[in-house]
Amino acid sequence: MAKTYETVIGLEVHVELATQTKIFCSCSTAFGGAPNTHTCPVCTGMPGSLPVLNRKVVEYAMAVGMATNCEITRYSKFDRKNYFYPDNPQNYQISQLYAPICRNGFVEIETKTGKKQIRIHEIHMEEDAGKLIHDEWENCSLVDFNRSGVPLIEIVSEPDMRSAEEVVAYLEKLRLIIQYLGASDCKLQEGSMRADVNLSVREMGTETFGTRTEMKNLNSFKAIARAIEGEKNRQIELLEEGKPVIQETRRWDDNKEYSYAMRSKEDAQDYRYFPDPDLVPILISEEWMAQVKAREPEFKDAKMARYQAEFDLPRYDADLLTDSKKMADLFEETVALGAPPKKVSNWLMVETMRLLKESEQEPDDLSFSAAHLAALIAMTDAREINSTVAKEVFEQIFREDADPVEYVEKHGLKTVRDEGSLRSTIEAIIAANPQSVADYKSGKKKAMGFIVGQTMKAMKGKADPAAVNQMVREAMEKQ
Amino acid sequence: MKITALGAVELGKKIQAREISSVEATKEVLRQIDALDPIYHSYVTVAGEQALEQARAVQKAIDEGTLTGTLAGVPVAIKDNLCTRGLRTTCSSNILSNFVPTYTAQAVVNLEKAGAVIVGKTNMDEFAMGSTTETSFFGVTKNPWNPDHVPGGSSGGSAAAVALEECSYALGSDTGGSIRQPSSFCGVVGMKPTYGTVSRYGLIAYGSSLDQIGPISKNVTDCAAILEAIASYDPKDSTSVRRGDTRFTEALTEDVKGLRIGLPRDYYGDGLDGEIRDAIQKAAKELEKKGAVIEEFDLGLVSYAIPAYYVIASAEASSNLARFDGVKYGYRAKEYDGLHSMYKKSRSEGFGAEVKRRIMLGSFVLSSGYYDAYYLKALRTKALMKQAFDKAFERFDIILAPTAPTTAPKLGESLSDPIKMYLGDIYTISVNLAGLPAMSVPCGTDKNGLPIGMQLIGDCFTEKKLIRAAYAFEKTREFARPAVVLERERKEREDGKNI
Numbered sequence: 001m002a003k004t005y006e007t008v009i010g011l012e013v014h015v016e017l018a019t020q021t022k023i024f025c026s027c028s029t030a031f032g033g034a035p036n037t038h039t040c041p042v043c044t045g046m047p048g049s050l051p052v053l054n055r056k057v058v059e060y061a062m063a064v065g066m067a068t069n070c071e072i073t074r075y076s077k078f079d080r081k082n083y084f085y086p087d088n089p090q091n092y093q094i095s096q097l098y099a100p101i102c103r104n105g106f107v108e109i110e111t112k113t114g115k116k117q118i119r120i121h122e123i124h125m126e127e128d129a130g131k132l133i134h135d136e137w138e139n140c141s142l143v144d145f146n147r148s149g150v151p152l153i154e155i156v157s158e159p160d161m162r163s164a165e166e167v168v169a170y171l172e173k174l175r176l177i178i179q180y181l182g183a184s185d186c187k188l189q190e191g192s193m194r195a196d197v198n199l200s201v202r203e204m205g206t207e208t209f210g211t212r213t214e215m216k217n218l219n220s221f222k223a224i225a226r227a228i229e230g231e232k233n234r235q236i237e238l239l240e241e242g243k244p245v246i247q248e249t250r251r252w253d254d255n256k257e258y259s260y261a262m263r264s265k266e267d268a269q270d271y272r273y274f275p276d277p278d279l280v281p282i283l284i285s286e287e288w289m290a291q292v293k294a295r296e297p298e299f300k301d302a303k304m305a306r307y308q309a310e311f312d313l314p315r316y317d318a319d320l321l322t323d324s325k326k327m328a329d330l331f332e333e334t335v336a337l338g339a340p341p342k343k344v345s346n347w348l349m350v351e352t353m354r355l356l357k358e359s360e361q362e363p364d365d366l367s368f369s370a371a372h373l374a375a376l377i378a379m380t381d382a383r384e385i386n387s388t389v390a391k392e393v394f395e396q397i398f399r400e401d402a403d404p405v406e407y408v409e410k411h412g413l414k415t416v417r418d419e420g421s422l423r424s425t426i427e428a429i430i431a432a433n434p435q436s437v438a439d440y441k442s443g444k445k446k447a448m449g450f451i452v453g454q455t456m457k458a459m460k461g462k463a464d465p466a467a468v469n470q471m472v473r474e475a476m477e478k479q
Numbered sequence: 480m481k482i483t484a485l486g487a488v489e490l491g492k493k494i495q496a497r498e499i500s501s502v503e504a505t506k507e508v509l510r511q512i513d514a515l516d517p518i519y520h521s522y523v524t525v526a527g528e529q530a531l532e533q534a535r536a537v538q539k540a541i542d543e544g545t546l547t548g549t550l551a552g553v554p555v556a557i558k559d560n561l562c563t564r565g566l567r568t569t570c571s572s573n574i575l576s577n578f579v580p581t582y583t584a585q586a587v588v589n590l591e592k593a594g595a596v597i598v599g600k601t602n603m604d605e606f607a608m609g610s611t612t613e614t615s616f617f618g619v620t621k622n623p624w625n626p627d628h629v630p631g632g633s634s635g636g637s638a639a640a641v642a643l644e645e646c647s648y649a650l651g652s653d654t655g656g657s658i659r660q661p662s663s664f665c666g667v668v669g670m671k672p673t674y675g676t677v678s679r680y681g682l683i684a685y686g687s688s689l690d691q692i693g694p695i696s697k698n699v700t701d702c703a704a705i706l707e708a709i710a711s712y713d714p715k716d717s718t719s720v721r722r723g724d725t726r727f728t729e730a731l732t733e734d735v736k737g738l739r740i741g742l743p744r745d746y747y748g749d750g751l752d753g754e755i756r757d758a759i760q761k762a763a764k765e766l767e768k769k770g771a772v773i774e775e776f777d778l779g780l781v782s783y784a785i786p787a788y789y790v791i792a793s794a795e796a797s798s799n800l801a802r803f804d805g806v807k808y809g810y811r812a813k814e815y816d817g818l819h820s821m822y823k824k825s826r827s828e829g830f831g832a833e834v835k836r837r838i839m840l841g842s843f844v845l846s847s848g849y850y851d852a853y854y855l856k857a858l859r860t861k862a863l864m865k866q867a868f869d870k871a872f873e874r875f876d877i878i879l880a881p882t883a884p885t886t887a888p889k890l891g892e893s894l895s896d897p898i899k900m901y902l903g904d905i906y907t908i909s910v911n912l913a914g915l916p917a918m919s920v921p922c923g924t925d926k927n928g929l930p931i932g933m934q935l936i937g938d939c940f941t942e943k944k945l946i947r948a949a950y951a952f953e954k955t956r957e958f959a960r961p962a963v964v965l966e967r968e969r970k971e972r973e974d975g976k977n978i
Contacts, residue, residue, distance in 0.1 A: 084822055273845075277686075
């Protein structure tokens with residue numbers, strides 16, 4: 001009988017924090033400046049420069065720790081991780097090994113198989129490195145230190161996950177918590193959230209862990225799921241062939257759907273960690289913890305419950321809207337402007353999601369204002385525009401945050417309420433289509449649809465469809 | 480009196496009184512450097528033009544009445560491990576031989592605000608690692624009292640420059656005695672302040688948890704005035720301390736009545752030169768005559784200081800010096816094949832033997848499997864030493880000790896036996912481990928005419944007590960100047976040049 005295997009997975013998740021300035025100096029963290037413009041003696045490792053800790057980094061790390069049920073280390077320290085690489089200007093990274101800021105937490109995930117707790121071993125703070133650019137033409141390498149010193153937290157889980165589905169659920173959960181806290185935008189593609197997967201397989205029922213590998217370069221949830229599947233199969237194949245799994249770091253190539261060995265345990269460096277003598281220990285007081293706790297936002301679960309109770313939304317709507325903080329914020333802001341909650345929800349769930357998908361964007365990329373959505377809903381409710389026009393206008397709101405009132409005005413999209421011109425248009429169309437009238441009279445009621453369609457076409461879609469229907473029926477009955 | 484012979488405060492007062500201009504003083508100092516530095520080599524870089532320009536600007540501000548402090552217009556020499564914007568800063572190492580900083584160290588900024596004129600950067604042991612200034616890439620500095628001897632180290636250039644009157648005062652840095660020991664060897668006053676008193680921002684780190692910048696001067700009055708100018712809370716240095724008691728010149732009184740002074744027996748045993756023991760005991764008698772209470776006691780743990788220091792300082796240094804890799808600034812090997820070859824060659828060619836020895840030692844004690852046995856144990860020893868001092872300071876205001884076990888050794892004697900050289904730091908090192916303030920004050924000469932220094936050690940933040948005792952003692956004796964300086968003055972007088 002074929003053996004059955006269990007996959008054991010733990011994650012190391014790096015999250016770039018949304019501070020204005022770097023972790024140890026006052027340089028901007030803004031993305032995309034010209035190379036080496038967001039730099040100073042500290043983040044370029046100039047001789048004699050010294051790091052000074054950004055308090056906001058500690059607060060974000062504490063907030064994430066509290067939201068993931070961690071113990072907060074009251075006397076925390078920074079350590080130096082020593083290794084040579086040109087993107088690392090001091091040739092040591094300031095990180096935390098001996099006393100990380102958060103320990104022993106967990107998050108609860110829900111998958112098809114039910115609810116489960118994933119334990120968090122620790123969360124520590126550290127600095128990001130610079131970026132190397134290899135110039136093939138000049139045959140040289142250049143370093144950009146703009147990213148050097150951007151604050152990161154690393155969230156290390158226990159090996160509690162057993163499938164790609166659980167891994168994705170865990171990552172989604174972390175992402176939501178961190179986004180709700182405003183601690184990071186957590187974009188995998190842009191690297192503000194990065195996950196390394198530690199994976200091993202073992203025969204079902206075994207107590208001990210198999211030899212694990214660490215996989216890097218995973219830039220989307222899909223890539224993570226594929227990489228887990230690929231690595232699991234690779235390890236099982238090795239075991240089936242009686243070959244050992246080697247403890248190593250592997251790099252996933254999502255195009256080839258295969259991973260390559262980067263370095264083995266034998267090449268593992270001795271980082272010679274020791275406490276950074278340039279930084280003083282971080283003492284976290286009760287008051288400080290209370291302040292951070294007091295600023296904690298309403299998370300997804302609480303929001304979902306509230307949306308159902310307060311706005312009478314279906315559970316499905318509440319779930320979808322709270323899947324992204326951006327979406328939930330937009331919803332709440334639009335409702336606060338007086339728009340009916342269910343209508344707001346419909347616009348966000350249907351048209352917004354459709355357009356996002358069409359333009360290959362994420363809810364976080366949404367850039368239109370709640371005021372414009374509220375105005376659009378008000379115009380529709382007042383029957384100033386019909387639903388077809390409303391969709392057209394919404395697309396402009398979605399793409400360019402267009403002001404719907406101005407847009408409708410400018411393009412003459414308002415529903416025509418001039419009964420006289422509508423009536424004469426209908427009469428002209430009826431006169432030109434005697435056959436349709438005859439069909440209608442003989443009981444082919446569908447013939448009316450043709451006249452309505454022609455009328456809408458003649459009115460360039462701006463007529464109120466209900467009014468057109470009513471008038472066409474009356475006119476044809478009269479014939 | 481010749482301008483170069485004046486103390487910094489004396490000169491500053493004369494500048495304020497318009498008796499001497501800053502430009503005149505600077506020119507005199509540059510002339511002294513021209514005459515003596517070819518022999519003694521206190522300086523790595525002399526910034527003549529820049530200094531004169533600065534002197535003119537400062538003099539203008541003095542004339543306009545915007546600079547009124549006692550150090551305004553007074554020429555200073557800066558140890559070459561303190562960053563100075565636009566002025567080459569080498570740490571006396573090949574690896575930084577072409578390094579021009581883009582910013583100035585906070586301690587130097589503080590001096591510039593007080594109107595100091597920087598005449599140059601002084602020689603030192605490479606990256607402050609050494610006790611003789613012989614490990615400098617730019618060649619040795621010679622002792623002003625006898626050019627066959629070393630000036631001490633690592634701030635040997637600064638101490639020699641002050642003794643040779645090639646500047647009015649100087650800044651040094653002290654990780655294990657690097658201000659006090661050369662001050663003692665060169666017959667000048669040097670102080671290592673309480674850790675955190677002077678910002679380390681811009682000091683190229685050796686052992687970050689031990690490094691402290693301090694003054695080297697001709698007399699105690701200058702020492703207090705300089706410390707007052709350089710001490711500041713600096714938000715750029717996380718280890719900087721906010722303290723309100725930095726009016727150190729207030730302590731310049733002779734009142735030592737009732738001051739309790741302890742002499743640790745452990746510091747006066749084997750290994751201490753008899754002449755030094757006698758000189759310090761004589762000094763203790765002088766202080767006793769003025770009302771101080773002298774008592775002997777056992778400090779303990781003395782033999783653990785050196786191993787603990789070399790583990791901690793080397794560990795920190797191995798990491799602090801990692802940034803010198805030829806990538807961003809400094810020396811890069813001419814020929815290499817790929818990244819690792821560039822690292823290896825640049826660092827092999829860029830660092831001298833003593834620096835490499837300490838990087839290796841530091842890397843070893845931090846490596847996995849040895850960290851607990853060496854580094855953690857050294858940290859525990861450090862904590863114990865602090866406790867031993869805490870206990871002593873329950874009984875005493877000041878601990879009086881030798882600065883070094885011998886007077887300045889001959890050139891070339893020390894480097895061949897590094898362990899022996901390390902042992903020379905025995906009386907100064909524990910002060911750094913405990914973060915205490917201490918100063919070295921001249922208290923005599925040995926049979927060869929070389930200066931002897933005594934060390935006053937205080938509890939954290941008690942620099943004022945040290946200054947009081949040092950000032951009182953200084954009043955009991957004549958200030959001695961090296962023969963070469965006196966000889967030069969005599970010749971100039973005969974030649975009818977300015978006196």
